[in-house]
Amino acid sequence: MAAKSDQTRHRVADVALRMFRDIGFEKATMRAIAAEAGVSVGNAYYYFASKDDLVHELYLQVQGQHADRAAEAVVGFNDLSARLKATMHAGLDVMAPYHRFGADFIATAIRPASPVNPFNAESGSAREASLAIFRAAVDGARPGPPRRLRAELPGLLWLGYMGVTLFWVYDTSEGQRRTRKLVDGAAPLIARGLSLTRIPGVGRILDDAMDLGRTVRG
Template identity: 35%
Template sequence: MEIIREPTQLKEPRTGKGQQTKAKLLRTALAAFAEDGYQAASMRAIANRAGVSLSHAYYYFHSKEDIVLELLLSLRAEQYALCNGQLDDGNTLEANIHTVFNSNLQVMEKYHDFGPAFLKVLLSRDPENSELAQLEMSLWERAVAGARPLPPLGIRRELPRFLWLLSRQVFSAWAYDSSPDQRRSRALMRNVAPVVGKFAILCRLPVVRSLFEDVLALMDSSGDQNAERGSTATGTSRQANITKAKAS
């Protein structure tokens, strides 16, 4: 039986005032990103705009990437809620993949301008242990466990991971898609679902199942390299930001 993880709760400040301050910083940052652009909106500018000290802002968010992570966590929780009940109705795997992709678009589309920033945050987090990754993975676990007929037993355990890694690649295409209304990446999402559905059925054959394992290994390798590069860059930037805040 598949074990389905419920989405983890977002960490909140201990006091009501702290929650209000954190929420205000998040709203202010999103407004600054929208008006000034992500690159131009510094932590100092966000703090000034929110009417708090820079050190106070860093208490809640160590960097702009942490602000984006908070937004991503909130959006993923919203996506999880949208999918609730839709992935347990005995739909085909293809239909469940469509459901996850469509719900992703529904919650993310108004933040497309932040796509590259989202992608940077995704690549900077530990793909195995981050709260965000676990929340995303739980959606794909439900998509696989709720599919009927069930995917072949030989790939059922690793299929959610395959879909999660694949969805990260599709998300990358969406993040940098400059076509009107992101038509190219939307078409990619529509076309991926039936291909994966057919591929999963063919994995009943040992030779195709072996190919699935090889592709998954390649995707894992690529993901590990991206995460290592992103984590190093983000860690250096975060330490520099904290040092600046203390100096001010």
């Protein structure tokens, strides 16, 4: 029974995510999702209380796909700039099929009580998965960033990537090329900035930035 229940849940989720891609978030109603999945509306709501929960499922799947693609993309790259660039481009590649309903996703995510709000407890597993992606990019860099920064740096990079994602959502250029250019320009700036942290005054500024990052992430 448990296996059958898991299969049904996965089928509803897969149908919903496909419909999000094909017809958009607004048109993919719970009733339409249930009909396409071959279950009753009540059964669909049993597994996912709302479309917000289905967006959370998408969030989890995107993080898993991003992790796999980023792990492949950074192979052969040692310097931090190249690893960050490859990691962020991998994320944009994974999100590309959902660009048409990106604004709907943001509208869902910014609600304080939404399960897909990136700062909520409900999003903890997806948030940690995203942090792990940037942790891998940092840990594999040679030479690595200053040791005192390594624990907090993935969190700052994650916050920065949230900004890149927001820019991507509203980027109407073909293939979101402006976002790609943003990534190409930001990655080397970050790497060069980190190299300056050995200068006492600059290092203190970054310490303050990390403290702020910890405060924001709770």
